[in-house]
Amino acid sequence: MELRIAKTYLSQGIQIVSKAVPNKTTMSILECILIDASGEDIRLIANDMELGIETHVPGIIIERGIIAVDAQIFANIVRKLPEDDVTILTEGEKITILCQKAKFTILGKDGADFAYLPEIERRVEVQVSQYTLRDMINRTIFSISGNESSGMMTGELMEIRDNHFRMVALDGHRIAIRNVELPSSYEDRKVIVPGKTMSEISKILSGDTDKFVNIYFTDKHALFSFDDTIVVTRLIDGDYYRVDKMLSTSYETKVTVQRRELLNCIDRATLLVKEEDKKPVIFMIGEDNMELKINTTLGSMDEVIEIDKEGADMNIGFNPKFLIDALRAIDDEEVTMYMMSPKAPCYIRDDEGNYCYLILPVNFITIE
């Protein structure tokens, strides 16, 4: 095999597919990137068996071939090369990388051992802008469960109903929901995509509003196609939680507050919280202000902020991290919180139905 690729493109391509290279694995072939120049173009592929990424890299094929190369070593070498054309030459499993006067020789692996991406029939399609998909992921992904044994909670729901596109993430203590209207209508579809896939895709997407992602579904897989890249992911099996049943529009107390001010205030309160002692931040909601209090082994903090209130006064406690995550995922200057009781979920949602963040309150015994 002999290829010539501009360093910039090669480096970009490696960066994209590396997102599907597992950090730890017992199968060393999974730690590799496949360079496939057996056809008309140069493709880089990585596949951890759950998530696979393939990207096209512009370049010249002088002699066709296929080789697998350790992703980390290859990425490191290419990153440090001068900005010029890179020549990749193979002789058996020996790979020579040439750029200007620098010459690296490393050992590759037979491409035949590499697991290609599963073939996905490109039939059922949804099109969203790269911006929209990235945005929806970033504003919900933090609510998935980090515990690998919690099944569907480790994934995100992607739901299409006509032209409504919804993403949902939940971990048993909170729910994050984002809605958007698509320019076209599509066949109804409801799939659970692994959180890792969502998170890696959001890092590769350019975020342009005028570039698109085409999404194709089968029963077991989803394929995301954008720019010169395709991402294939296994789907999580099962019927997702009935989220709509968990949502309620009735409330006892409605609080409207400056988002940035509330966020800074909770952020300060968390200074006194050590990881291990899960101390709640307590909201004492009064007529036109709200006192925030926290009390830990390190000390105590309180601060009063102004609010607009409808309904009853209430004292309610929250895990400060959950509030911070939700408030950071919202752009609005003002946010509105809806509460029923100190033991019932609190909803932060807008009137337009673009977002809804549900947070379960934390019980607190006494307020000093």
Next chain:
Amino acid sequence: MELRIAKTYLSQGIQIVSKAVPNKTTMSILECILIDASGEDIRLIANDMELGIETHVPGIIIERGIIAVDAQIFANIVRKLPEDDVTILTEGEKITILCQKAKFTILGKDGADFAYLPEIERRVEVQVSQYTLRDMINRTIFSISGNESSGMMTGELMEIRDNHFRMVALDGHRIAIRNVELPSSYEDRKVIVPGKTMSEISKILSGDTDKFVNIYFTDKHALFSFDDTIVVTRLIDGDYYRVDKMLSTSYETKVTVQRRELLNCIDRATLLVKEEDKKPVIFMIGEDNMELKINTTLGSMDEVIEIDKEGADMNIGFNPKFLIDALRAIDDEEVTMYMMSPKAPCYIRDDEGNYCYLILPVNFITIE
């Protein structure tokens, strides 16, 4: 005690003295910053018994007092406060920190338990610009030994002879020397300052050429005074190595090379070096070019760069890290290396005598 200090100044002061707060200690009082407002002004002090820092903070003393406060908690709280005046109030050991509507309460410690900085008689003085001192430290400090048991090698030599100021760091495999001429002459002086002190001072110094540092010496201590800050450090006992005896001006091979090109080339070579296998980079010095080679378990790399050479051809091996450190500490576009044999020290030095970096070569058996 009751103080009012602008958040910016308080934050800066905490950042400066925190450099003398040890990361790990069994004495919790050492983890504290002392706020001393017992006199006419507000001073913050930290002291890990080897290195002590004291800085003045502009502010208003409403009621005098002294309190010690956990450095990390205090720093975190102040950093997150709004940009406004901060009020610090104490009642016994209870400290209340107020800023706008935020109120923190934490527990302090009795200031009487705190170890003040040792009194240093300000007699033998040297004055250098902040820029010069910081620069000399940064261009030598990497050559001290990181091994805490290696005594004098963990410190840096500061030597004053008339108006010559020299700093030396060495670790048994390399030496870094920087010389500068001071505007005035001073009494001869030779002290060994702990590397940690040097490193922390370099982070606090502003780097201005028209701001000065006054340095005072006793047998056991040195005091650095600059801006509103004083740093007191214990000195390392002993007669420093006779560095001049290790330097030689004769050579067999003299190589002049573009510094940036050589640096990038060695940097690429180190990609293939794992921490554990200390593989040398081999220089094969020919008539007007030099081939750099490295050969490790991960692969091999070679690259040819152009040089100006005087004297004999030579093959010589180096620890690439030592070369990288030295080449990064030099600003010149071209550097000159002087070598006697593959087993004798290599010197990188300028004609003006501003710097000399000595590096011991590494034995290598065969060159493939």
